[in-house]
Amino acid sequence: MGDQLKRLEALADRLEAIANKLSSSSSLNRASAADDSTSNIDHLPIIRDYETLINVSIQPFVVLSQKIGGDLTALSNHVLRLFNAQQQFIREAIQSKKPNEKQLMDAIKPQSLEIEAILGFANKNRKSPFFNHLSTVSEGIPALSWILVTPTPGPHIKDMSDAAQFYSNRVLKEFREKDPAHVEWVKLWIKALNELYTYVRQYHTTGLAWASQSSRDFNFVSKPTTKPAAAGGGGPPPPPPPPPPPPMTFDTNVDDSTDDSRNQLMSSINALGEGVTSHLKKVPDQLKTHKNPELRQQPDNQKSSHGKPVVPSKAGKTTSPSTTNTATTGPPKLVLDGNKWLVEYQAGKSDLRITDTNMRHSIYVYKCTNSTIVVEGKVNSITLDQCTKVGLQFTSVVSLVEFINCKSMKAQAIEHVPTVLIEKTDGCHIYLSKASLSTEFITSKSSEMSVNIPSVDDEYKEYPIPEQFKTSIKNGTQLVTIPNESAGV
Structure with missing residues (x-):
């Protein structure tokens, strides 16, 4: 009996050892399979080419930024983290079915925070000697939000690259003759954006590529939980627009007493017809100082008792004065001429919209009255010339918005x-x-100007722009100009 028990115990020990061996082998196989799966994903061209983009373009850009130093060091760290986060996001996306909107917003949060950090860093360092460098990156970095653009993310990247070139040209102009490192820095950044454009056009032509037949849920975990110090707010880019201000309408009956008096006067004059000027004499060409510069040089003793210049007699026929017809009205126009939108002579129009725009377009508004114009998309510049009571709403401008010889504008x-x-x-x-x-205002020979800024509760607070200034001399050589307190500022 004892021998049988010993044999049974020995057999049990052998079976247990075999089971342990099989279990260990199974675990190793599972781990090996997982490693093989990860390795296979990383060797896919869609992941491998993005890795190449980082190694060939972004890494050299970061190294050169750190070499130049200053504010570019911190900025380049954000750029590298952003590209790495996007690579990890794409790796997970191509293995998963598309998530719902909330899951997607949570998943892209690491990228959103870095984009916001870059934009905030540039805005907070406007006095930096490398501000044009910072703006070159901040204007181009929204290109990485292509993962949210459908059905054609490629043109979005191209537009952001064009926006970056506005400031990169300034860098080139400043450093082309002084330091070739800055020229190379610009080339590397533009190259990175161009290669991102090429990558997206090849693998994500109609939008981010998700696994078309996968049953696997998207389980990307957003590891960063704290917002970078330079960021300006949560959520994915671009931020939603603020609530609109009061409608930009114009009451033509307000403050028109002066205009009414002027109109009555002009009506009275017009009622007289040509008779009101029939007794006036035409000024001959010989008395016109702009045609005879020598008249302006005559001393007082060569003038008549009435103070008029004495004109020497000239032989020949006197030509009648020419008249110039300066038209104040014309045919209404809203057309795209090359890269310039022309909006001319529009009156009483509240539905003017310009929607087909891009970064190279400029908008020129000329002699429009009592109208509202909406410009959608990002354009290069907007100019309003000799307009009255015109309201303008625009999405985004690369360079500037300017008002010249205008009245009652919003x-x-x-x-x-x-x-x-x-x-x-x-x-x-x-x-x-x-x-x-961070908008800057440049004003001259203008009045009744104000800027309305949104507060925390999305209410607008109005601030007047100074019209009067006081200038004093400091240290005998330096002029110091400040707003005059009597101007109400």
Whole structure:
């Protein structure tokens, strides 16, 4: 009996050893299979080519940024983290079915935070000696939000690359003769955006490529849980526009007492017909100082008792004065001429819209009255010339919005505008978005200007732009100019 028990115990030990061996072998096989799966994913061209983009373009860009130093060091770290986060996101996306919107927003949060950090860093360092460098990156970096663009993400990247070139040209102009490292820095950044465009056109032609027949849920975990210090707010780019300000309508009955008096006067004059000027004499060419510069040089003793210049007699026939017809009205126009949208002589129109735009387009608005114009998309610049009571709403501008010889104007920025120029304009009220708080205003010979800034509760607060200034001499050589307190600022 004892021998039988011993044999049974020995057999049990052998079976247990075999079971342990089989279990260990199974675990190793599973681990090996997982490793093989990961390896297979990384060897797919869609992942391998993005890895090449990082190694060939982004890494050299980061190295050169660190070499130049200054603010470019911190900025390049954000850029590298962003591209790495996007590569991990694509790796997971091609193995998963497309998630719902909330899951997608959570998944792209690491990328969103880095994009916002880059934009915020550039805005907070406007006085940096490398501000044009920072703007070159911040204007181009929204290209990486292509993962949210359908059905054609490629043109979105191209538009952002074009926007970056506005500031990169400034870098080239400043450093082309001084430091070739900065020229190479620009080339590397533009190259990175171009290669991203090529990559997306090849693998994500109609949008981010998800696994078409996968039953696997998207399980990407957003590891970063804290917002970078330079970021400006949560959520994926682009941020939603703020609530619109009060409608940009114009009451033609308000403050028109002066205009009414003027109109009555002109009506009275017109009622007289040509008789009112029949007693006036035409000025011959010999008395016109702009045609006879020597008349302006005559001393007082060569003038008549009435103070008029003495004109020497000239032989020959006197020609009648020519008249110039300066038309104030013309046929209404809203057309695209090359890369310029022309909006001319529009009156009483509240439905003017320009929607087919791109980064190379400029908008020129000429002699329009009592109208509202909406410009959608991102354009290069907008100019309003000799307009009255025109409301302008635009999405985003690369360079500037300018008002020249205008009256009673209103404009609203939905997203971004770097510069607003106001010249010889009476009455100009600008509504900014939260993304445009770094806008600069350049004004001359203008009055009744104000900027409306959104507050925390999305209410707009109006701030007047100074019209009067006080200039003093400092240290005997330096002029110091400040707004005059009597101007109400």
